[in-house]
Every structure is written in C-alpha cells, then in structure tokens.
Amino acid sequence: MNLEELIEHSYTIFGKYTIGKTLDVCKRCCVSDSDEAALVNTPLRQISTQQLRSGYFESARSNSDQELWEMKHFLPRVLELMANFEVPDASTETVFYRLNLANRDKWPSEELQLLSDYSVLFFEKCLAYFPYSPDDCDISTYLLMFSAAHFDLKPILKSWEKVDTLESLLNFNEFVLTGTEFNSENKLILKNTYADAENDKAIVDWLNDKNVKANFSKKITRILQENKSLNKETFEELSFLNELLVV
Incomplete structure (x- = not known):
C-alpha cells in the first residue's frame, strides 16, 4: 500500500469519529465562533490548513477524551495535508502531539x-x-x-x-x-x-x-x-x- 492508498484507507478507519457543531476547544481566547463554525461546516476532505489551524490547533489543550475523539475525526485530513507538506499546526514538530500516543x-x-x-x-x-x-x-x-x-x-x-x-x-x-x-x-x-x-x-x-x-x-x-x-x-x-x- 502506498502513501496515497493508506491515506484513503484512513478515511474509512477513522470515519466513525463524527463531530457536532461545537468542538472541545478554548473559546475564551484561542478559537473564535466563526473559525469553529467554518471548520465544522466544511466537508472533511475539503478542510484547509488554515481552517484546521485557526479552528482547532490554535486551541489550548484540554487533554480530554472528547479532544482525542475530535483529533481522530480530523486525522485523515491532517495525514493528507502533511503528506503534501502542508502543516496545519504552528510548527511541524507538534502537528501529531495531540494524538496522545503515550496512552x-x-x-x-x-x-x-x-x-x-x-x-x-x-x-x-x-x-x-x-x-x-x-x-x-x-x-x-x-x-x-x-x-x-x-x-x-x-x-x-x-x-x-x-x-x-x-x-x-x-x-x-x-x-x-x-x-x-x-x-x-x-x-x-x-x-x-x-x-x-x-x-x-x-x-x-x-x-x-x-x-x-x-x-x-x-x-x-x-x-x-x-x-x-x-x-x-x-x-x-x-x-x-x-x-x-x-x-
């Protein structure tokens, strides 16, 4: 399986992680209502790096199960963007940090x-x-x-x-x-x-x-x-x- 096929497979594997109209993100100072709305209302395969950054990755961590669930929802698109060297986080080094793979x-x-x-x-x-x-x-x-x-x-x-x-x-x-x-x-x-x-x-x-x-x-x-x-x-x-x- 090549990289493109693996990414396509990820959309199936992580397809069960659906989200609603709000996210477990910091709304006090990190993510605006408009950025959140733009992210959750865009089809997953069409989400841009900027939408992910401003609507999700710029939020402070909550380390909750809901945050991880939402990360898994966005993960196929993150994998796809990264495969094209489009980084949705503030830095390349931290883009997968929210996966919490230590657990x-x-x-x-x-x-x-x-x-x-x-x-x-x-x-x-x-x-x-x-x-x-x-x-x-x-x-x-x-x-x-x-x-x-x-x-x-x-x-x-x-x-x-x-x-x-x-x-x-x-x-x-x-x-x-x-x-x-x-x-x-x-x-x-x-x-x-x-x-x-x-x-x-x-x-x-x-x-x-x-x-x-x-x-x-x-x-x-x-x-x-x-x-x-x-x-x-x-x-x-x-x-x-x-x-x-x-x-």
Whole structure:
C-alpha cells in the first residue's frame, strides 16, 4: 500500500469519529465562533490548513477524551495535508502531539498500525529531499515530529536503511555529522533529545549497531565510486562519514 492508498484507507478507519457543531476547544481566547463554525461546516476532505489551524490547533489543550475523539475525526485530513507538506499546526514538530500516543489504551491496534505505516511511508517520502523538504524542514524535524508524539521510531529507522538513494545518504550524513558526537566510550550519542527517552535510546542503539553502520558504509562506498558528479565538499563529507562508520 502506498502513501496515497493508506491515506484513503484512513478515511474509512477513522470515519466513525463524527463531530457536532461545537468542538472541545478554548473559546475564551484561542478559537473564535466563526473559525469553529467554518471548520465544522466544511466537508472533511475539503478542510484547509488554515481552517484546521485557526479552528482547532490554535486551541489550548484540554487533554480530554472528547479532544482525542475530535483529533481522530480530523486525522485523515491532517495525514493528507502533511503528506503534501502542508502543516496545519504552528510548527511541524507538534502537528501529531495531540494524538496522545503515550496512552496506547485509547488506540485500537488497527489505528496504531495505520499510523505506524504512515510514519514509515511519509518518512521515506521525506528522504527524497535534501537538504530541505518542500516545507523547509530537514530530516531531523520529522524524527522529532514523530518522536514528540510518541510514535515508535524503530520502523522508521529500519526503513531508512532500505532506501538506497543519494538523497537518503546525504540526509544520513547531515544527521550524523551535525546531530551526533562521540562519547568517552567511542559511541555515537545525540547532541539533542528527541522528546522521548525511549526513542532517544532507539536512535542511539541504531546508530551504533554494527550492521547498520556496515550497511550505510557499503552504500557510501558505492556512491563514492559510481557517482562522478559529486562536488568536492560532498565527496569529502561522505568519505569522512564512511571513516566514522568503520571505527
């Protein structure tokens, strides 16, 4: 199932989460009556990023079951917009935060699997861009976006190993050279947290896995040998990364 098919499937999976004419949003200072009305009266597939932002995402959190229900109602459209790099929240990093995936009890397995599949397919799409995606974000932003919302990053990282493109390698190069450093035990560690301790550990374990390093080293070696159009800076950076991976 490709990304477009998965999004279409999400409209079926989350179709039961219907809403009324009012939402569980802050009406005192965050969301106006007119913005709320514009959002709830627009067919789900036609809702714009601005309507979602002003009528829902700009509201303070209530952390209620009703808020989560409403988030699930809007979720297929959010997934669709994000797949086109149209961000309905104030920042890319927080767009999925309201899913409250830290509480898995509120998520049926079918819904969790769809979100996991989406995270992998969307991340793979992001890997096709370097240095920035169409919404001017780098690959670390998307890792933070999913991690902050308590997605499991392990399937995403595993997919990164399988994508065999120059752009994917350049994203990996940028991620390692700017976002990590060696500790006293000569292990790569993160310079900055990804908002979830479990995911931070998953990233560090992945970076230091000998099979992962060997896999990326093999790809880099092939690119250096076969791609004669690399500029000097890129060639030197990839060569340096390759040396780090075999340490």
